[in-house]
Amino acid sequence: MSEAADPPLLEIRGLSLGFGQRSLCEGLSLTLSQGEKIAITWKSGGGKSSLLKCILGFVPPSSGSICLQGIELDPLTVWPLRSTLGYVPQEPDLGDLTAEEFIRRPFRFRANRGLAWEDGRLRELCSAFHLEEGLLSQESRKLSGGEKQRVALIAALMLRRKLYLFDEITSALDEEARAAVADYFKHAKEFAAVIVAHDRELRAACDRVFKLDPEGALRAVS
Amino acid sequence: MSTSTLDIGTIGLLLGYLLLLFPLAFILFYRVKLLKPLTVSVLRLTVQLLMVGLYLQLVFKLNAWWLNILWLIVMLVVADISLINSSRLRHRRFYLPIFVSLAIGTGIPLIYLLGVIVRLPDLLDARYFIPVAGMILGNSLRADIVGLSTFYKSLHTEEKTYLLALAQGATLNEAVRPFLQRAYTASLSPTIATMATIGIVSLPGMMTGIILGGTDPFLAIKYQIAIMMAIFSGTALAVILGILLTLKTSFSRYGVLNPDVFK
Numbered sequence: 001m002s003e004a005a006d007p008p009l010l011e012i013r014g015l016s017l018g019f020g021q022r023s024l025c026e027g028l029s030l031t032l033s034q035g036e037k038i039a040i041t042w043k044s045g046g047g048k049s050s051l052l053k054c055i056l057g058f059v060p061p062s063s064g065s066i067c068l069q070g071i072e073l074d075p076l077t078v079w080p081l082r083s084t085l086g087y088v089p090q091e092p093d094l095g096d097l098t099a100e101e102f103i104r105r106p107f108r109f110r111a112n113r114g115l116a117w118e119d120g121r122l123r124e125l126c127s128a129f130h131l132e133e134g135l136l137s138q139e140s141r142k143l144s145g146g147e148k149q150r151v152a153l154i155a156a157l158m159l160r161r162k163l164y165l166f167d168e169i170t171s172a173l174d175e176e177a178r179a180a181v182a183d184y185f186k187h188a189k190e191f192a193a194v195i196v197a198h199d200r201e202l203r204a205a206c207d208r209v210f211k212l213d214p215e216g217a218l219r220a221v222s
Numbered sequence: 223m224s225t226s227t228l229d230i231g232t233i234g235l236l237l238g239y240l241l242l243l244f245p246l247a248f249i250l251f252y253r254v255k256l257l258k259p260l261t262v263s264v265l266r267l268t269v270q271l272l273m274v275g276l277y278l279q280l281v282f283k284l285n286a287w288w289l290n291i292l293w294l295i296v297m298l299v300v301a302d303i304s305l306i307n308s309s310r311l312r313h314r315r316f317y318l319p320i321f322v323s324l325a326i327g328t329g330i331p332l333i334y335l336l337g338v339i340v341r342l343p344d345l346l347d348a349r350y351f352i353p354v355a356g357m358i359l360g361n362s363l364r365a366d367i368v369g370l371s372t373f374y375k376s377l378h379t380e381e382k383t384y385l386l387a388l389a390q391g392a393t394l395n396e397a398v399r400p401f402l403q404r405a406y407t408a409s410l411s412p413t414i415a416t417m418a419t420i421g422i423v424s425l426p427g428m429m430t431g432i433i434l435g436g437t438d439p440f441l442a443i444k445y446q447i448a449i450m451m452a453i454f455s456g457t458a459l460a461v462i463l464g465i466l467l468t469l470k471t472s473f474s475r476y477g478v479l480n481p482d483v484f485k
Contacts, residue, residue, distance in 0.1 A: 056389050057476040075475030083391030093383045095400065111391035152386075159390070 007070030008033050009163045009192050010055070015064035017054055024050055028064070028218050030194075030210075034162065037185060037193045039206040041221070048196045049090065052165040055194070056087060068163070083111035086161035086191075090168040092152035094140030099147075102140055103155040115159060125154045128184045130177050145172035153181070157191075164193040170202055178202070227434050239264075278352065287346040294355050298324050301363045309371040310485050316370075319467035324366065327460025328359045331452035339448045354449065357428060361413065361453045362460035369409035369461035370468070377401050377479055388477050394469065397477070402465055409461045413454050420450065 010032040017024045028051075032038060042048035053059040055066055057078040066073040068081045094102045103122065106112050126133050129150045140148065149172050156164060170178045182201035185193070195206060203209050209221040230238075242264065249256050281289055302321045332355050336342045342350055377384055377398065387397040420426060421443075428449055432442040472483045 058385055058478055078476050082389060087389035089382060089386060093380060095383050106390035109390065109392045109396050
């Protein structure tokens with residue numbers, strides 16, 4: 001008897017999303033498997049963050065469904081499902097914490113208590129994204145936009161999720177750091193990701209690239 | 223030591239209003255927009271206190287347990303409405319949870335103070351029950367306004383931080399914890415500061431009242447210490463309950479703050 005195939009990490013079916021009269025996407029469908037990374041380009045101000053927020057359950061869709069690991073997102077399943085995801089917003093607010101406190105904070109949440117803290121991985125990620133380890137003890141408010149983005153990225157990757165949602169995570173980085181992030185994504189096979197990105201290098205590191213056309217449908221670019 | 227308090231005559235009371243000449247002069251000179259609210263407030267204060275004075279004379283005379291409880295309920299309802307109006311939160315959603323938080327925040331320390339500390343034979347004796355309840359409730363009200371406003375306002379302005387915590391797997395209670403800590407600090411700090419300076423910088427109204435009534439100052443101090451403990455305990459209870467009891471109706475089932483929480 002053959003084993004049933006694992007359900008896709010993310011399956012979006014016929015998703016329509018909009019605010020009032022304004023439609024952001026219509027009948028969007030998408031499937032993402034283990035280790036796969038897709039980039040979505042979006043016109044500026046087109047509500048690019050809303051699709052990711054919809055997958056997280058923060059923005060309700062007008063129609064359609066979202067399944068994570070074969071489980072449909074609803075008010076009950078959303079809570080345990082969020083703890084299987086990683087998310088980095090475009091302009092992360094790290095609050096009053098130091099960078100390291102911010103990275104450690106999710107490990108205190110009940111849903112993440114089974115996760116092991118790995119010092120080695122923290123150092124490895126700092127090195128991969130060209131973030132000085134000395135910055136970890138600094139108050140987050142004193143960090144630059146690019147440093148905050150990398151701290152938030154490291155915080156997400158420390159959780160070793162299987163699926164990540166990244167929203168313009170290189171928008172505040174310099175060329176060198178952008179290249180470092182793209183290079184890391186190119187070689188990381190342990191997670192899948194939906195990446196909203198205008199950054200060409202980051203898009204090039206993805207398996208598939210989609211563009212949202214003016215009618216609100218996803219069109220494969222490469 | 224004299225055991226009677228000197229009465230303030232009608233003329234004496236009217237002369238008291240002359241003290242308002244200083245603030246009025248500054249308000250008019252600097253054109254501060256406080257003339258109308260000040261006039262309304264002074265009129266309200268005078269009418270309300272005169273009415274309450276007459277009512278309390280009757281209440282103390284009758285000393286009926288049901289009337290005392292009814293009076294406490296009236297105070298709670300007025301405090302409830304006043305709190306919601308002052309905190310820019312939407313009425314309908316918050317009436318019941320805040321009423322419950324104020325009732326518990328006032329009731330528990332009140333019963334403990336009168337029953338366990340003072341050992342009052344009749345717990346509902348109007349002479350103790352009503353003024354002590356008023357003091358605890360008044361302070362809880364002030365702290366609750368600060369606590370709820372700080373909590374929901376900071377959640378609204380720092381929604382990104384809150385949503386990121388949810389996205390990292392936090393439960394609703396875990397995600398709101400930093401905002402709750404901030405609101406709790408903001409609401410309790412004034413009472414903590416008052417406790418640190420009481421007796422040196424200020425002599426509280428209750429203690430002054432008892433001393434003016436001719437009681438031994440040391441007895442007044444013992445009452446004041448007990449009442450401060452009750453006030454702080456009531457404040458802490460009312461604020462935390464006010465936040466926790468409003469959580470359920472203030473967020474969607476997905477954990478997003480409902481925009482209609484605010485007016």
